[in-house]
Amino acid sequence: MQPLMYGTAPLTARLEPWMEQLLGDAQACREVIREHGSPVNLHEFSSMSRNIGELRRAAADHQVDFQIYLARKANKTIGAIDQAVAEGCGVDVASFHELDQCLKRGVPAERLIVTAAVKSQALLRLAVENEVVLSLDNIDEALELLHMADERGRTARVALRLASDNPLIAPTRFGLRAAQWLEFLEATGRLESLEIRGVHFHLNGYSGTQRAAVLEESLRLIDALRDLGHAPDFVDMGGGIPMSYLDDAQQWNGFWEALAVLPEGDESLTWKSDRLGATAAEASTAVYPYHQELIRGQWLDRILASHPGQGSDSVARMLGQRGIQLRCEPGRTLLDGCGMTLAQVAFVKTRSDGLPLVGLHMNRTQCRSTSADFLVDPLLIHTATPRRERSGLSAFLVGAYCIEEELILRRRFEFPHGVAAGDLVAFPNTGGYLMHIIESGSHQLPLARNLCRDPEGWMLDAGDERSMEWQVLA
Numbered sequence: 001m002q003p004l005m006y007g008t009a010p011l012t013a014r015l016e017p018w019m020e021q022l023l024g025d026a027q028a029c030r031e032v033i034r035e036h037g038s039p040v041n042l043h044e045f046s047s048m049s050r051n052i053g054e055l056r057r058a059a060a061d062h063q064v065d066f067q068i069y070l071a072r073k074a075n076k077t078i079g080a081i082d083q084a085v086a087e088g089c090g091v092d093v094a095s096f097h098e099l100d101q102c103l104k105r106g107v108p109a110e111r112l113i114v115t116a117a118v119k120s121q122a123l124l125r126l127a128v129e130n131e132v133v134l135s136l137d138n139i140d141e142a143l144e145l146l147h148m149a150d151e152r153g154r155t156a157r158v159a160l161r162l163a164s165d166n167p168l169i170a171p172t173r174f175g176l177r178a179a180q181w182l183e184f185l186e187a188t189g190r191l192e193s194l195e196i197r198g199v200h201f202h203l204n205g206y207s208g209t210q211r212a213a214v215l216e217e218s219l220r221l222i223d224a225l226r227d228l229g230h231a232p233d234f235v236d237m238g239g240g241i242p243m244s245y246l247d248d249a250q251q252w253n254g255f256w257e258a259l260a261v262l263p264e265g266d267e268s269l270t271w272k273s274d275r276l277g278a279t280a281a282e283a284s285t286a287v288y289p290y291h292q293e294l295i296r297g298q299w300l301d302r303i304l305a306s307h308p309g310q311g312s313d314s315v316a317r318m319l320g321q322r323g324i325q326l327r328c329e330p331g332r333t334l335l336d337g338c339g340m341t342l343a344q345v346a347f348v349k350t351r352s353d354g355l356p357l358v359g360l361h362m363n364r365t366q367c368r369s370t371s372a373d374f375l376v377d378p379l380l381i382h383t384a385t386p387r388r389e390r391s392g393l394s395a396f397l398v399g400a401y402c403i404e405e406e407l408i409l410r411r412r413f414e415f416p417h418g419v420a421a422g423d424l425v426a427f428p429n430t431g432g433y434l435m436h437i438i439e440s441g442s443h444q445l446p447l448a449r450n451l452c453r454d455p456e457g458w459m460l461d462a463g464d465e466r467s468m469e470w471q472v473l474a
């Protein structure tokens with residue numbers, strides 16, 4: 001059957017069974033929106049278990065000691081933390097409140113790592129008092145932490161955040177080069193109050209080759225730290241583990257080919273003929289690669305089997321010889337399949353020049369990452385009893401902010417059987433970043449509620465319960 005809605009250049013989402021089941025139940029969709037308002041973020045975390053399993057199997061195949069820490073910033077629900085911990089994973093936290101929430105939720109200290117880019121005194125104190133490992137970013141942070149630990153007679157547990165000096169890797173604002181860390185440690189000498197537990201890095205992008213190279217660099221730093229009398233026992237390779245939102249490589253490549261030859265000013269595919277970075281290769285910085293060949297387990301397998309150093313050992317062997325645990329902090333890829341956003345159609349109209357528009361009870365910060373667009377087709381559910389007849393159209397989705405450029409998505413969509421106020425639009429697979437990373441409460445519009453699936457139905461996430469007082473539905 002032809003879908004009720006698809007991109008003019010289609011990018012068909014891969015759906016999980018729970019999404020298909022809900023999308024097939026118009027009554028259930030209507031009820032969720034009636035009770036919780038539009039948009040609403042729906043979570044079902046069973047896919048996380050599959051995602052974790054794929055990574056663990058790859059590590060086990062190489063006999064690599066391995067642990068996963070869910071990057072909390074990718075999704076703000078407590079449900080995500082609970083699921084990760086139930087699966088035996090830890091959590092990577094990036095602020096005082098993320099750490100505080102995890103501790104209060106009962107996540108044990110050894111299952112936590114603090115990777116915040118800038119760390120408040122309160123965050124340093126909370127980590128030290130609870131013996132949580134901090135990823136150290138710079139010397140000022142290290143000095144502040146040591147002062148705090150000394151004052152309290154405590155030991156600070158840290159991982160050194162490594163900024164690679166490999167010329168093939170883009171310069172980074174995060175961490176320090178190995179030589180800078182070693183110089184600092186040689187100057188301060190061994191300290192009672194400092195325990196170096198590991199080495200940490202996180203790279204932009206999704207390159208397995210780059211990660212293999214920085215793993216090798218990290219192991220050289222581990223060796224140097226051991227020579228200085230420290231006893232680090234893990235390397236944490238951060239996140240950026242790839243996933244795929246789209247199954248069809250041809251659709252993905254076809255979309256970029258079509259966009260490349262679009263005449264200037266032609267809005268048949270994108271708003272104001274937006275090139276979104278022009279070609280798939282150039283777009284790699286502008287948008288997420290929504291289709292990727294190598295993901296999760298296979299991607300990790302390649303890294304572990306690769307030989308990045310001068311010697312002939314694989315990454316897996318280099319780790320094993322040193323008794324080093326490999327850790328990672330995936331956000332997006334663990335949340336693959338765990339979320340969907342549902343929004344209600346407010347109106348169907350035309351721009352002043354006649355271009356069709358479909359307005360949603362939603363704003364563009366509610367389905368957007370730092371990427372220029374979410375390149376996955378939403379699905380339409382005819383839930384309304386329309387006041388006006390539906391007729392086929394080709395339109396853009398616009399949102400609630402009072403800005404001309406307030407597009408929910410920048411691509412154009414076909415509605416072969418029309419769309420009416422009161423219908424629902426579902427954005428699939430929004431659990432990683434899309435719902436939360438840039439959402440704003442501008443215009444005093446309420447933030448979307450977060451619901452988690454449990455045997456009794458859709459329940460408000462524990463993290464939302466507190467904020468209900470001010471979250472009065474508009």
Ligand SMILES: *Cc1c(COP(=O)(O)O)cnc(C)c1O
Pocket residue numbers: 071073074092115202238239240241329330331332333
């Ligand atoms: C954002 C971030 C992650 C998660 O990245 P993903 O692309 O979601 O896997 C992990 N570690 C650090 C330090 C980060 O900043």
